[in-house]
Amino acid sequence: MSNSAIAVSGLRKKYGDKVVLDGIDLDVPEGTIFSLLGPNGAGKTTTVNVLSTLTKADGGSVQVAGHDIATEAKAVRAAIGVTGQFAAVDELLTGQENLRLMVDLHGLSTKAGKRTITELLERFDLVEAATKPTSTYSGGMRRKLDLAMTLVGNPRIVFLDEPTTGLDPRSRRTMWSIVGDLVADGVTIFLTTQYLEEADQLADRIAVLDQGRLVAQGTPAELKRQIPGTHVRLRFTDNSRLDGAARLFPGATRDDEALTLRIPSDGGTASLRALLDRLDEYGLAAEEFSVHTPDLDDVFLALTGNTAEVVAK
Known part of the structure; x- marks a missing residue:
């Protein structure tokens, strides 16, 4: 059996009197794509922030890459990469310079840094645009560069927060292909998305979060079979x-x-x-x-009472 890349038990988080996460349990096997869905305010972003050590939990236990997030946060950060909803690239720098910045932050040697930059530019088809300011990049190119920057440190686990929001269909499918290649290389992907088709296409397992509680977990096919209409x-x-x-x-x-x-x-x-x-x-x-069988839109509506258009954060 696969080892767990992420193991969550009884995770709780509240802000003031508002309970945002109410004792959730998750298990994400290594080398898989796990997608977290939920309506606005369900707690998805808080979950990602806790798992990536950006926010402290109020209760429960969480292990990421075999490390406890409460006592081994530094080790967790060394093992993960996070790509947010909006591309975190410096528009005043070229694509190559953005990657160089990440190389320097990770403390790679000059030789290793050059090799990493070259490999990532080639992998993400950004060689021709490497010396151009990222302000001239299309949305799809910025997202690719953003993910490339995340991969500089060779993370074993990558958190992707709505990675294809706003992209055209071709750019979206290019990102799907890149994500698939990462998993083929053994990387674990924790994905939040507002596109149910994306979760259906990519995810090995899906969890649906609603009002801070997990209301369903399973493969896309298993979730669809839970809903009347098959x-x-x-x-x-x-x-x-x-x-x-x-x-x-x-x-x-x-x-x-x-x-x-x-x-x-x-x-x-x-x-x-x-x-x-x-x-x-x-x-x-x-x-x-x-x-x-019902599609994920039907599943989402039945489980949360919300339409698919509000699956974003």
Whole structure:
């Protein structure tokens, strides 16, 4: 089994009388992408701030990269990188100079620093723009440079706070590809995002935070199966077969024009096998068979009562 990159138990944080985090538990395996979703004010940013040692917790235990954040904060900081919602680049400097600044802050030798800068510029396709002021960069280029700066210290865990907000679809997918490459290299990603499609595409596991409490955790597929609306869609070649199948499944919804039958299901293998066996028992064959599940928008709405448009901080 994978080791935990981040292990959280009973995490609590409040500001005055307002409880922001009310005893949350998280476990993020090494080399995976973990996405934290939640409506405005749910406590996502506070969670990231606590895990990255920027804010002290009021209770609970947290280990990041095997280190206790309360007693080994320096070791935690050495193991992590944080990329905020807005690109933290100096617009008066070139891309190369921004990277040089991070190299100097990390205390790398001249030789190692030059090698790191060259590798990162190539990795993020910023070689041609390296000597240009970052004020001339597009939003996507700034986000790439920001992430490149985060990687100067070779962090084992990277916190990405809404890394693709405001980017066009092409730049967003470029960032997805970069994140995938990082995980392939063994980096652990802790992601917050306002795009549910992004979490669905990238995350190995997702946690939904609402009013300081975790209301659900699991893989994207597991979360979708929790929400009513999963169904099997069968399409037949003629009305006689459709009629026969409809008699077998009284709770199904039929569409005579499309010759389809929609049968409520949990989408699990056991229920699907039982459904197909029942059709076979009565000699009924469907021309098409598909399983339809709610998307993450449906999951988010059902769990929090909020629409996907307010998944940001």
